[in-house]
Amino acid sequence: MREHYLYMVQARMHHWRDSQNRQFIGMRLWRNALQYFVFRRGVMSLGSYQVGGFVKTDPNATRPDVQLMMAPYSMDSGAAGYAFEPFPGMQLFSYPLRPRSKGHVRIESADHRVPAQVAANYLADPYDQQMSVNAFRLMRNVLAAKPLASLLVGETRPGPAVQSNDEILDLYRREGQSGYHACGTCKMGSDALAVLDSRLRVRGVEGLRVMDLSVTPTMISGNTNGPMMAMAWRAGGLILEDAR
Ligand SMILES: Cc1cc2nc3c(=O)[nH]c(=O)nc-3n(C[C@H](O)[C@H](O)[C@H](O)COP(=O)(O)OP(=O)(O)OC[C@H]3O[C@@H](n4cnc5c(N)ncnc54)[C@H](O)[C@@H]3O)c2cc1C
Numbered sequence: 001m002r003e004h005y006l007y008m009v010q011a012r013m014h015h016w017r018d019s020q021n022r023q024f025i026g027m028r029l030w031r032n033a034l035q036y037f038v039f040r041r042g043v044m045s046l047g048s049y050q051v052g053g054f055v056k057t058d059p060n061a062t063r064p065d066v067q068l069m070m071a072p073y074s075m076d077s078g079a080a081g082y083a084f085e086p087f088p089g090m091q092l093f094s095y096p097l098r099p100r101s102k103g104h105v106r107i108e109s110a111d112h113r114v115p116a117q118v119a120a121n122y123l124a125d126p127y128d129q130q131m132s133v134n135a136f137r138l139m140r141n142v143l144a145a146k147p148l149a150s151l152l153v154g155e156t157r158p159g160p161a162v163q164s165n166d167e168i169l170d171l172y173r174r175e176g177q178s179g180y181h182a183c184g185t186c187k188m189g190s191d192a193l194a195v196l197d198s199r200l201r202v203r204g205v206e207g208l209r210v211m212d213l214s215v216t217p218t219m220i221s222g223n224t225n226g227p228m229m230a231m232a233w234r235a236g237g238l239i240l241e242d243a244r
Contacts, residue, residue: 001103001105011155066134103119
């Protein structure tokens with residue numbers, strides 16, 4: 001199993017006009033929800049992260065190694081439930097695109113009611129550790145760059161106490177989060193660990209195929225939903241071909 005692993009940085013902003021936080025609080029929330037349901041317009045019709053980038057953080061890299069996403073709102077991590085911060089804020093996150101740490105999903109029992117054991121094993125590989133530090137410093141550089149810097153009061157999460165590589169990694173270990181892109185536990189291919197053949201058929205089992213993100217032999221270097229839909233389309237074609 002591979003997974004994108006990220007940390008969410010947040011900053012306080014000077015002006016309400018630059019942040020969407022209050023659009024999701026109180027009467028504005030009701031108005032925006034109504035606007036979306038009736039007209040399909042307004043802040044509720046926007047994607048949750050409106051700015052993204054693929055960046056080379058290693059100067060020797062031949063292609064981008066980190067994905068960056070930014071949003072004009074910030075979450076209140078101290079709140080009991082799911083809440084936006086009661087002042088103007090923004091957030092950004094980034095993750096290494098091709099992590100090397102491997103986790104697993106393991107069947108614990110022949111009884112299907114016993115949950116499988118999931119171990120993500122984040123940051124086990126030194127490459128992922130270095131790239132996570134790079135990704136974090138990239139976010140700091142973005143916040144410090146003009147013209148964004150002039151809109152900010154300052155970083156609120158994690159804040160200036162986190163500086164060294166060890167502090168950054170400690171932060172990731174304590175407060176990092178999944179990118180919701182877990183994949184690879186039932187991979188297709190021809191090597192000994194491949195559960196599926198190249199037509200998505202489970203080796204050694206007649207009449208059974210798998211088609212979901214678990215079939216990818218390695219991590220997709222970006223968001224997974226689009227590639228997943230393309231693969232599902234292709235899988236439909238393979239099934240029809242074999243049926244003929
Ligand atoms: C919170 C969140 C945010 C995300 N944001 C993005 C994003 O912004 N961009 C992006 O590209 N990707 C995003 N992803 C990742 C993306 O959604 C997944 O990579 C993608 O949906 C994986 O597709 P899949 O077919 O493997 O699994 P799924 O989309 O999870 O499909 C599995 C399906 O199987 C069904 N199912 C499960 N068990 C059974 C059963 N026993 N019988 C019948 N049906 C069953 C489920 O109901 C589900 O419909 C996000 C994921 C999450 C969780």
